[in-house]
Amino acid sequence: MMIAFTFxxxxxxxxxxxxxxxxxxxxxHSVLYLILTFFTAxxxxxxxxxxxxxxxxxxxxxxxxxxxxxxxxxMLDVDFVRLKEGFLQYMPIGxxxxxVLLAEIVMVLISRSADITTEALSHVAQPTPEGVTNTEAxxxxxxxxxxxxxxxxxxILLVAMIGAIVLTHRxxxxxxxxxxxxxxxxxxxxxxxxKKVRPGRGI
Amino acid sequence: MSATLPDLTPALPEIFVACAxxxxxxxxxxxxxxxLKVVTRLxxxxxxxxxxxMVAKMPGLDRVATTFGGMFIVDGFSVFMKSLxxxxxxxxxxxxxxxxxxxxxxxxxxxxxxxxxxxxxxMMISANDFMALYxxxxxxxxxxxxxxxxxxxxxxxxxxxxxxxxxxxxxxGMLLYGISLIYGFSGxxxxxxLSTGLANSENIGLVVGLVFVLAGLAFKVxxxxxxxxxxxxxxxxxxxxTALFAAAPKVAxxxxxxRVVLGGFPTMAAxxxxxxxxxxxxxMLVGAFAALVQTNIKRLMAYSSIGxxxxxxxxxxxxxxxxxEGVLVYMTIYMTMTIGTFACILSMRxxxxxxxxxxxxxxxxxxxxxxxxxxxVFMFSLAGIPLLAGFFGKYFxxxxxxDAGLYTLAIIxxxxxxxxxxxxxxxxxxxxxxxxAAKFDDNEFxxxxxxxxxxxxxxxxxxxxxxxxxxGLAGVAAASLF
Numbered sequence: 001m002m003i004a005f006t007f008x009x010x011x012x013x014x015x016x017x018x019x020x021x022x023x024x025x026x027x028x029h030s031v032l033y034l035i036l037t038f039f040t041a042x043x044x045x046x047x048x049x050x051x052x053x054x055x056x057x058x059x060x061x062x063x064x065x066x067x068x069x070x071x072x073x074x075m076l077d078v079d080f081v082r083l084k085e086g087f088l089q090y091m092p093i094g095x096x097x098x099x100v101l102l103a104e105i106v107m108v109l110i111s112r113s114a115d116i117t118t119e120a121l122s123h124v125a126q127p128t129p130e131g132v133t134n135t136e137a138x139x140x141x142x143x144x145x146x147x148x149x150x151x152x153x154x155x156i157l158l159v160a161m162i163g164a165i166v167l168t169h170r171x172x173x174x175x176x177x178x179x180x181x182x183x184x185x186x187x188x189x190x191x192x193x194x195k196k197v198r199p200g201r202g203i
Numbered sequence: 204m205s206a207t208l209p210d211l212t213p214a215l216p217e218i219f220v221a222c223a224x225x226x227x228x229x230x231x232x233x234x235x236x237x238x239l240k241v242v243t244r245l246x247x248x249x250x251x252x253x254x255x256x257m258v259a260k261m262p263g264l265d266r267v268a269t270t271f272g273g274m275f276i277v278d279g280f281s282v283f284m285k286s287l288x289x290x291x292x293x294x295x296x297x298x299x300x301x302x303x304x305x306x307x308x309x310x311x312x313x314x315x316x317x318x319x320x321x322x323x324x325x326m327m328i329s330a331n332d333f334m335a336l337y338x339x340x341x342x343x344x345x346x347x348x349x350x351x352x353x354x355x356x357x358x359x360x361x362x363x364x365x366x367x368x369x370x371x372x373x374x375x376g377m378l379l380y381g382i383s384l385i386y387g388f389s390g391x392x393x394x395x396x397l398s399t400g401l402a403n404s405e406n407i408g409l410v411v412g413l414v415f416v417l418a419g420l421a422f423k424v425x426x427x428x429x430x431x432x433x434x435x436x437x438x439x440x441x442x443x444x445t446a447l448f449a450a451a452p453k454v455a456x457x458x459x460x461x462r463v464v465l466g467g468f469p470t471m472a473a474x475x476x477x478x479x480x481x482x483x484x485x486x487m488l489v490g491a492f493a494a495l496v497q498t499n500i501k502r503l504m505a506y507s508s509i510g511x512x513x514x515x516x517x518x519x520x521x522x523x524x525x526x527x528e529g530v531l532v533y534m535t536i537y538m539t540m541t542i543g544t545f546a547c548i549l550s551m552r553x554x555x556x557x558x559x560x561x562x563x564x565x566x567x568x569x570x571x572x573x574x575x576x577x578x579x580v581f582m583f584s585l586a587g588i589p590l591l592a593g594f595f596g597k598y599f600x601x602x603x604x605x606d607a608g609l610y611t612l613a614i615i616x617x618x619x620x621x622x623x624x625x626x627x628x629x630x631x632x633x634x635x636x637x638x639x640a641a642k643f644d645d646n647e648f649x650x651x652x653x654x655x656x657x658x659x660x661x662x663x664x665x666x667x668x669x670x671x672x673x674x675g676l677a678g679v680a681a682a683s684l685f
Binding site for chain 1: 209214221225228271272274275310312315316319322326334335338339341342345346348349352353355364
């Protein structure tokens with residue numbers, strides 16, 4: 001009962017958040033609603049017992065992707081009024097595609113029979129072993145059977161990092177940097193010059 | 204439920220190269236002066252050590268070792284191909300130094316990236332699983348994308364890098380799509396399982412997957428019709444990088460192609476054979492005819508490399524031990540010819556800048572007779588004139604095609620090599636019979652002269668002495684693939 005209630009609550013929030021993402025006028029609000037949707041989706045994953053995907057969703061999508069979106073939206077000066085001008089023009093084709101998708105879903109629902117579900121269930125990957133969380137189950141094969149691929153992927157990321165630095169890092173001449181050692185080693189006679197100022201002449 | 208550590212011995216050379224690359228990065232960060240020279244030398248040294256480890260830890264000529272759950276394989280074939288790749292990369296590293304200093308792009312990341320690209324190529328050659336294949340390929344490609352646009356102030360170089368990246372990503376996409384289809388229809392990504400499990404299964408899904416995989420790999424070896432990127436990338440990339448492109452990755456991608464079709468799909472030979480025959484004919488013809496109108500020597504070498512890939516694929520199309528043996532011999536000889544030619548190209552310097560128009564070679568025989576002679580040897584060898592090494596490569600390839608009954612392929616190859624001979628011989632004619640152009644900068648007889656002399660000797664009629672030992676090694680290596 002409690003689980004069903006939580007599910008419907010989260011699902012409703014997720015759907016509402018999704019609607020608000022596309023309907024709110026302010027793009028920053030859209031991104032914030034997107035984050036809300038991600039969070040509730042993560043909650044739904046926890047309900048299904050897939051806590052690893054839930055964590056990834058929060059860490060990667062909320063932590064990185066959504067924040068990146070926020071930056072882009074705030075920095076780019078997109079004229080949203082002009083962007084929405086074509087709305088009516090594209091309305092018919094958009095509506096047609098939506099109707100086709102809806103019809104497909106309805107057809108699947110109508111034609112669904114008992115044997116299809118059992119056949120589909122036979123294709124589902126094996127559930128995680130008893131008494132092991134799916135994070136642990138993933139880790140057990142990722143760091144043993146697939147250690148070679150895992151390490152190679154790490155090397156690819158290293159190359160990506162080196163590449164980004166090689167192609168963009170520039171040494172600009174004339175940049176003033178604070179070097180503490182130089183500051184400490186400076187003596188008064190290096191930087192102070194004593195001038196004799198004659199009255200009425202200036203330097 | 205405790206896991207045992209996989210056997211690391213077969214992968215020792217790769218592990219060493221990976222650690223060496225990271226150590227080189229550290230050296231680059233902490234050392235201040237003479238950076239490029241030190242890191243380049245250390246890079247060459249670590250590749251040489253990897254070579255020694257590989258030969259010392261070899262599981263025996265006709266034995267096979269696998270590790271990491273069968274994803275990684277070491278056999279005669281992989282050792283042979285890795286030797287070529289290591290030698291090619293070392294030569295490219297040694298030749299790069301002067302150019303980088305002249306162009307003022309002497310940054311220590313260059314040798315580090317070449318070492319990492321070499322690591323990717325070694326992983327490709329040893330891949331016995333589609334996932335291992337893909338990560339190796341991406342490690343190699345990503346390093347090469349960066350290297351192609353290393354001269355970032357020059358527009359041509361960044362353009363080359365971007366083109367290579369976009370088209371390379373496209374080919375990776377096709378490759379992955381093919382792999383996903385193969386996995387979906389067979390339930391495995393391992394070549395060993397595919398080769399035994401697919402006996403007499405004629406499945407249209409698998410064939411479609413195989414076609415996409417071959418398209419992706421044809422991109423990497425720059426075979427027609429997926430060759431469009433080659434001339435632009437070869438021309439735009441810094442010349443030492445072009446030398447690397449023409450030598451090492453081509454060998455590695457060729458090895459990968461052979462491993463996939465012979466190691467993974469021996470039961471579907473009829474399906475992939477016709478694709479290989481088609482791209483082989485296309486590459487030979489495009490390589491021969493498109494090169495006729497080129498005046499930039501790097502573009503010329505790009506079309507030449509497309510043509511040579513076509514010839515090598517003739518041996519693969521035969522699909523026999525003899526054919527694979529021919530491909531291995533061909534790739535070895537091709538690599539010596541290319542490295543030598545690029546050593547000459549990198550010596551075409553006037554006032555510290557490269558001059559790459561072939562007409563600038565006019566009268567080279569009177570100004571620099573030694574270099575002109577070496578370049579003439581390479582050109583005769585690339586054309587496949589008898590008595591030089593390039594002739595033997597073509598001879599074994601065409602013989603294997605005739606033995607396998609592929610007469611049309613052999614005849615087209617023969618015609619294409621006659622047409623191709625024209626533009627190689629034109630360079631010789633320009634060097635020996637045209638009015639001398641201005642003199643190139645004198646080269647101190649250093650690394651470049653050494654590489655030029657050595658490769659010229661290997662391609663000269665002296666190669667008679669070496670061709671039989673090479674054939675023996677290639678025979679053992681080829682047999683391990685079947």
